[in-house]
Amino acid sequence: MLSSVIVFPGSNCDRDMAVALEKFGFKNSMVWHNDTELPKTDLIVLPGGFSYGDYLRCGCIGSKSKIIEKVIEFANKGGLVLGICNGFQILVEAGLLPGTLLRNKYLRFICKDVYLKIKNNSNTFYSKFKKDIIKLHIAHNEGNYFVKNDELKKLQDKNQIAFEYCDINGEVSESSNPNGSINNIAGVFNDNQNVLGMMPHPERMIDKYLSGNDGSLFFNNIKHKLSI
Amino acid sequence: MKISIVVTLKKEVLDPQGKVIQQTLQNMGEKAVFNVRQGKYFELDLNENNYEKAKIMAEEICKKLLANLVIEDYKIMDNS
Amino acid sequence: MKISIVVTLKKEVLDPQGKVIQQTLQNMGEKAVFNVRQGKYFELDLNENNYEKAKIMAEEICKKLLANLVIEDYKIMDNS
Amino acid sequence: MSISKEVVEKHGLTQIEFQKICELLKRAPNLLELGVFSAMWNEHCSYKSSKIHLKNLPTKGKVVVQGPGENAGVIDVGDNQAIVFKVESHNHPSFIEPYQGAATGVGGIMRDVFTMGARPIANLNSIHFGSPDHSKTKNLLNGVVQGIGGYGNCVGIPTVGGETHFDESYNGNILVNAMTVGLANKDKIFYSKASGIGKSVIYVGSKTGRDGIHGASMASAKFDNKAEEKKPTVQVGDPFTEKLLLEACLELMQDDSIISIQDMGAAGLTSSSVEMAAKGKLGIELNLEKVPCRELNMTPYEMMLSESQERMLIILNSGKESKAKKLFEKWNLDFAIIGKTTNTKNLTLKFNNKKVGEIPIDLLSNKAPLYNRKWSKTKLPKKNSKSKNLNKIKILDSLKRIISHPNICSKEWVWKQYDHTVMGDTIQKPGSDSGVVRIHKTNKGIASTIDTSADYCSAHPLTGGKQVVCESWRNLISVGAKPLAITNCLNFGNPEKQKNMGEFVECVNGIAEASKYLDYPVVSGNVSFYNETNEKSIKPTPAIGGVGLIKNIDKMITMNFKKKNSDIYVIGRTNGHLDQSIFAREILGEKKGPPPEINLFNEKNNGTTLLELIDKNLILSAHDISSGGLLIAIAEMCIKGKIGALIKKPKTLINPIEYFFSEDQSRYIVEINNDNVENITNILNKNSVFFEKIGNTQENNLFIQDELDLSIDEIEKLNNSWFRKYIN
Ligand SMILES: Nc1ncnc2c1ncn2[C@@H]1O[C@H](COP(=O)(O)OP(=O)(O)O)[C@@H](O)[C@H]1O
Ligand SMILES: [Mg+2]
Secondary structure, X not given: OEEXXXXXXXXXXHHHHHXXXXXXXXXXXXXXXXXXXXXXXXXXXXXXXOHHHHOOOOOOOHHHOHHHHHHHHHHHOOOEEEEEOHHXXXXXXXXXXXXXXXXXXXXXXXXXXXXXXXXXXXXXXXXXXXXXXXXEEEEEOOOEEEOOHHHHHHHHHOOXXXXXXXXXXXXXXXXXXXXXXXHHEEEEXXXXXXXXXXXXXXXXXXXXXXXXXXXXXXXHHHHHHHHO | OEEEEEEEEOOOOXXXXXXXXXXXXXXXXXXXXXXXXXXXXXXXXXXXXOHHHHHHHHHHHHHHHHOOOOOEEEEEOOOO | OEEEEEEEEOOOOOOHHHHHHHXXXXXXXXXXXXXXXXXXXXXXXXXXXXXXXXXXXXXXXXXXXXXXXXXXXXXXXXXO | OOXXXXXXXXXXXOHHHHHXXXXXXXXXXXXXXXXXXXXXXXXXXXXXXXXXXXXXXXXXXXXXXXXXXXXXXXXXXXXXXXXXXXXXXXXXHHHHOHXXXXXXXXXXXXXXXXXXXXXXXXXXXXXXXXXOOOOOHHXXXXXXXXXXXXXXXXXXXXXXXXXXXXXXXXXXXXXXXXXXXXXXXXXXXXXXXXXXXXXXEEEEEOOEOOOOOXXXXXXXXXXXXXXXXXXXXXXXXXXXXXXXXXHHHHHHOOOOOEEEEEEOOOOHHHHHHHHHHHHHOOEEEXXXXXXXXXXXXXXXXHHHHOOOXXXXXXXXXXXXXXXXXXXXXXXXXXXXXXXXXXXXXXXXXXXXXXXXXXXXXHHXXXXXXOOOOOXXXXXXXXXXXXXXXXXXOOHHHHHXXXXXXXXXXXXXXXXXXXXXXXXXXXXXXXXXXXXXXXXOOOOOEEEEEEEOOHHHHHHOXXXXXXXXXXXXXXXXXXXXXXXXXXXXXXXXXXXXXXXXXXHHHHHHHHHHHHXXXXXOOEEEEEEEOOOEEOOEEOOOEEEEEEEEEEOXXXXXXXXXXXXXXXXXXXXXXXXXXOOOOHHHHHOOOOOOOOOOOOOHHHHHHHHHHHHXXXXXXXXXXXXXXXXXXXXXXXXXXXXXXXXXXXXXXXXXXXXXXXXXXXXXXXXXEEEEOHHHHHHHHHHXXXXXXXXXXXEEEEOOEEEXXXXXXXXXXXXXXXXXXXXXXXXX
């Protein structure tokens, strides 16, 4: 199984993502943002970090990189594209995913564990989680997902919502919403469900020494889905 | 020539920064301020001396880069 | 009335954002843009209908909160 | 142009120092040369008031690869791996512009570490603010925390620890100390010592601007009320460029291109070029027109003194220039060959082929003034008599007040704004005794902590100095790490005043004594003097940054209680010393008296014995007892573990208040399995360590017969709400 992690100037979770992918059996390549060709790959990951310092708007300048045209082509042909945190922001700015990520409601960077309710169990990334609530980590300043009402309705109708922030019991409420996201949305798919953007970082929870292991579930699911 | 641009959040988009500033001003005793909105300001130095042409260029740049039209509006300031 | 304010970094101070925006524009083919500075823009709604008075209030607010005069300058925009 | 008295003064030099310059040069300097002298002879670069005392610090040891004198200290952690670390202050800039001041502080210390070939793996910070109700405090707190986060988060280094304090002595002078811990290959450390003649001197990173000119002199100037109107001496940080510079430098370090490398920190191009040449006993020639500038018409004076951030100076091996240039261009960074090394032993400054200044390097480094300033000793204060009626005070009320006090309460509000998990190796987060990061792809852990005890240092500097070192040692032991070495950031008032100078001297002596005894050497550090406003100085606040090694992370210990029905033991003797405790201050309103005594033998014995127990897998959880005392330590373990405890009152004659709230040193709370009691008591007895059982863990509540029965939820709320309430 082949994966590619795109490295932008200012990416800082690129190594962590590569470590995670390799741990779960991917053969990974690092792809420089200025490259004009993608290697052969089954999965493209846009990692977290601060591409271009998040200057102007987070993800905006990264989305103008040369390689993004190829990523868009790949996605349009049905290839799997995953954006984590800053990667999600880039996908949104590149127009591959709907909506925008605004500044967190309380105007502060937030780094903490969160619980996520899995909203979609039949997509091209993961088929079946053993649990329907998982614990992952967030670390961002701009994770406040926003779409206009008509688009929100479309997301709901087409089953494009991937995760919602919830509490340990799966309750989705204002108090389990860390950043002000509309309807507690933590991750969304595109129309075809082959592009996924999410704020939480599964790659930071892949062994027992870290603050949780549910990231492993996530990667195992992708691998499983790709191998069938 | 220099072109100045202001990019602001669309009215229907919540502006938490503006809100916090307004509250802070209230707490500081500036009771007359009942609303604050924050936006971005850009000053471009262009190799172009015709204001109308420069303005067209700036519009392009706003659409291509400076503003996210999903949530933001832009305004090119008058030459002054 | 509405008062608009622009806060910019002092000329001698580095503007990392402006620098990156300018470079990006270059890469996107906008070769005519040779310098970009980014600042902040504020719109205050004031309970005050006299522009001169409003302006004085806005100056106060800039000094007290909106701008840090160590690295920033502010400008109150003309009534328009 | 001749140099007037005012010009000399503006450069922070005394007339006597100016005369010395003229004598040494055998002529008067021009303005550029004066600027260079002022930067190099400044307290910040020359350590002229502190040097003779810093010599007392122990700097050698089995693990020390590089002690003070380089960009950062280096220690050996086995397997050809080395840890590179240092702490720096950015106090004055942070007071003037909290966000940018703190941000550039973090940027500066990270450059000190990656200059040496180390990838930063952890950041820490020690921040001190004025009283919470002082009008500036809230804004400063917000700005500093966001600045630290803004920079470190963007570069992608986890912030794993720190401390946050409030005290009115910082009303006009906050402290922002930032520490970075990096990892390098032991056989691939880079130093600043130049060597070889005719080698290219290259400049990389950001362009030079007119910002921060005279920053180094400002760092050593006391404040008056006009300070805030000064020119833009604060720089804006660019963490994005720092990240690029980090990656580019580490990439260039893969082969043998670099002879020596030095970041441009305080006093920018001046200090970096002079230090490299001085260490190599060489000369250096700079062609200043080659310096990449951000603004038009910058003068040699401005270029030499600018403190623009995110810049490095490198001396390259011959023939490596074009390769290096390509590499920095790939990372979109400025690159310029701006000079060469020479055999003249002079700093030669040229501008458009014209010589504009020339100074023997020696005069700037070795011949800089050194002062043995007058200082006065602080007598050990008399103990407060115990006549105060402690019996009227309720344990319950005291616990509630102390656990929610801004200096004791949880600092989660602070560290939640710092990315503490990026890099995927954080195995103990902030909020614990030490932050721990795993060495990537290994089973080893690096623990780090930063500590201060300004109240103790102010009451009795010698004891205080010892105590901070011990506190740091204890924080490392509590997570199961072997303490290896320390860095220090010595924040003091005006050294020209005998009292302040005395505080400095005695704190340093205290630090020296403790670190020598504990075999916990000092490998790097920084001095920040002149922390005073309108003649009012801060409390003496030496910060100690400690680093320890956990050889096998399966043995790491955390402080949260693990389960119900285990035994709780106190290691170390409780004597009931209340003076200078948070209890004395807050509940009794008593600020006088000596700090608790430090017994270095007990400190070492208790600590090493606990490590032995941890190594034998006999400990479930551990936490050192620090400010607040025994009961606070237990409450913290309850909160973290969401498990209660049943605590017995002391059997001895000691007053329960003194027992529960005194701050006697060298103590730990440990949770153990009752099956292991015999085994553990044998080891403790064998080592003659004083210990006692104090209770058991239990469900839900913290309970003391007739005194207190509080649910852990309630205690947690008390512990965790101060910041949120304060900020909103
Ligand atoms: N400014 C800060 N940055 C990061 N972590 C902090 C900060 N302030 C406090 N903390 C966290 O809170 C913990 C508790 O702080 P403190 O009470 O000073 O601990 P200790 O007494 O063990 O030194 C620290 O060990 C640290 O992990
Ligand atoms: Mg501790």
